[in-house]
Amino acid sequence: MSAGARKWWGWGVEGAGPTPEQAQAIARTVAGRFGSAVEPRPPPRLDAIALPKPRVTPPAALAACVSDAPEARAGHHYGKSYRDVVRAFRGELPSPPDQVAFPRDEAEVAAVLDWCGAAGITVVPYGGGSSVVGGVETAIPGAHAVVSLDLGRLDRVLEIDRVSRAARIQAGVLGPALEDQLRPHGLTLRHFPQSFEFSTLGGWIATRSGGHYATLYTHIDDFVESLRVLTPAGVVETRRLPASGAGPSPDRLFIGSEGILGVITEAWMRLQDRPSHREGASVRFDGPDGFLRGAEAVRRLAQSGLHPSNCRLLDPQEAQTSGAGDGSHAVLVLGFESADHPQDARLARALELCRDGGAASPGRRDGRQGRPQADAGGVGDPAGAWRRAFLQAPYVRDVLVACSVIAETFETAIPWSAFPTFHRSVMEATRDAVLRVCGAGTVACRFTHVYPDGAAPYYSVLAPSRPGSELAQWAEIKAAAVEAIVRGGGTITHHHAVGRDHRPGYDRERPDLFAAALRAAKRALDPRGLLNPGVLIDV
């Protein structure tokens, strides 16, 4: 495998992430905290694993864009949830796709769908493969054969409408390649999920991904101007419109459809000018109730119409883990940005709201925030440093998996009035499960996005596990968390999607008759049920 190739069992590309020395240091740190393994186990070797023989072969016309190479099949077996990485790390690859298709254009996507339709082969649409909910998994009960349909070669910006600030973009483009193509035009999508480097535009749209903006434009949804979707029944192309009141939105049927209705091949996306005015600050909320007081201040901020682009409230545990605090206080990280006008008055008013809400410190302004910054960040650039750490986190998790440490997250959203009780219940249920199942561990919380009517809390679990029992242990913890979330009135996912893993929670959350309507819509668009069975609905 060449240097820089995608790692088949874990995050990112071979050779990136922590060096062996850094991995050792991470292992020592967690060993000191949890008594876990000091020596990370070596990663799995693909040449030592026997993959089942492919059950189908592509027609000659598709041979050039369909592969059954072991790296391709192993790399497309799972997504990148904790559970996925553990299984891949163990070398458990019982049900890889029989073939992986890498269509080079939309005609080849259609040809793959035609082949699979005629041969009764199940198709799993695959963007960057970063699903953490089993959305691209190819172990599909009852499937005659499975093709993973990797859109990664559809990676170009096809057209730019500078006046309307929009672009027609192929769905398989990864985050960095997308931004690289927009930058010369002074434009940006400004959608930076944690998976940014290894997730695609089509994946973001199919999963209602959460991005850069903490308020207002939180999900990708609002940036979609129109879609082009290949369904087994034919092409769906919606009209490019800034808005419409003509019936239920066709785009919204496909946004969040997770590959069960069709394969998104292109989208016209609404873009932003690159911001030139920025202000940022961090604010402390002290004491045992600091997080809840911080939440109350954030509520007022979210209802103020100030629209911060960053409004990340970290509980003391989360602040400590990320280096923003010592574990004694909650921290609110605030950011404002604009391509048009100064943001100092907005930040000042936001800090006033925080002070009124009992913030301990008057708000530390980030020194460099007033000046334009490169998106990539630089030395001495706290936002950039945070962003790099944020993007590194999945690499670190690979090390933790090698040390048999459970490292996983889950997220939800809940109205403000329910938040205090809800949060306590989710924290207690999760912590109790962690201690019962693992004997030790931490549960931390931050807000990733906030709304006038509620918040999106994001929970991170870190706990030692018994090698070999990681998945059963995590399953028990996750079940406790899901129960608290669903019972408490939250959503099973704010921006990680449903996939196969969240089905039990989703089935309790969504109205039964909506599932009936969705099944009916699927039958109209995918009459043979080729696409991603088991995701969102059973057919």
Add this chain to the structure above:
Amino acid sequence: MSAGARKWWGWGVEGAGPTPEQAQAIARTVAGRFGSAVEPRPPPRLDAIALPKPRVTPPAALAACVSDAPEARAGHHYGKSYRDVVRAFRGELPSPPDQVAFPRDEAEVAAVLDWCGAAGITVVPYGGGSSVVGGVETAIPGAHAVVSLDLGRLDRVLEIDRVSRAARIQAGVLGPALEDQLRPHGLTLRHFPQSFEFSTLGGWIATRSGGHYATLYTHIDDFVESLRVLTPAGVVETRRLPASGAGPSPDRLFIGSEGILGVITEAWMRLQDRPSHREGASVRFDGPDGFLRGAEAVRRLAQSGLHPSNCRLLDPQEAQTSGAGDGSHAVLVLGFESADHPQDARLARALELCRDGGAASPGRRDGRQGRPQADAGGVGDPAGAWRRAFLQAPYVRDVLVACSVIAETFETAIPWSAFPTFHRSVMEATRDAVLRVCGAGTVACRFTHVYPDGAAPYYSVLAPSRPGSELAQWAEIKAAAVEAIVRGGGTITHHHAVGRDHRPGYDRERPDLFAAALRAAKRALDPRGLLNPGVLIDV
């Protein structure tokens, strides 16, 4: 008919609108312009019209909430489009609903659906009856019998969540009654379509109504936190969530469904604090290209992130008609508002963008705008005066109908890059048709809502017609406009909905496979096809 009762043939309530003297003055004005009738014809008398006998009668259990009174049946025959008012004014009532149901609670809504389901009766859900697209019309080919289901008695705010700024509201409440119930709590929905006084929350949601905000929260869609919908197959209730990424949004399937999937009975709505900071100004763009230069300035404003609540660009004709200009220049009316912080810097920056964009005048600030205002407006309050005139317009149209003057509007949305060519084409097609068909008349344009990627232009037609030929003449004009809109890439409706009247344009705009999915969803929720056949899709 008692004073204050709803007028069965036209807008609003009996006795409201222009006095006989004012009506005479309006008639004289248009007669001077077009040579139309100086004397408005007298309105129709219901007692002179023979309605067809009801084909069904309700079961005894529903007798108390179902009526076949002539006023009820005549008043529920049509919506309030120009075409509707002309037909009603002529006394053409060939297909009124056989019965009109006025359920007093959700159980009675369910009972009406059960009755109609068992008896094969077509059901037309009816909110305030203000549809201008044939959305509530009861002339339904092939229907065995028709019941108009008027939700008007479900008119209460049931629950208020002050912390989350949301309320659970019954769908049949009219705008003023809704605001009256929210006001004591310091809250407002701030959704003011032109039909505000005679349209309902459920109607706004079912038709994706456009409201108060010119930017950001333009449609009702974003204010919907959750829905409760009675379908013939059962109840759909979505979870109250500030946001979710769990599959396609269930709410978005029902928002804009125009009564074909179910009857919306309740919604949790996101509310606003009542604004206390306001700034406003009007700006002139002179010369023959003033409107297009104004549009370019508005584009920069819409892309600036300043989020004006009012951003209404009037072309010279529209400015003259509304008294904001003399016909020589375009006018941009700008407004900013907040319940939290001053808006002067935002207005100043907006005016700067207008100056950079070639505004003739430096921007006249509205004197009273800096101070809090009552929503109803008062003497010397230009915003309030404009709003009153805006709400009076449909009453004035009734007078114009009585004078055989065509007075109708249509609206659309289009990306900025396409706007100049599109607008020219729509104006030319419509003006040519007006002159060809009527010999005289005017076509005016304003922006009602604007977006970072495009605008929502709204066109008003005023033309003399031959008594008896009004509908054929209007149909020819409208067909020319629709052709230009659909061909030019616009939407058939930005906020008036599709109903039955916009079907030809809608059928060309929406992807065929989306219609197939929608039909399939309808079969799942309304298997017998009771609800509003002919609206959005044929079943």
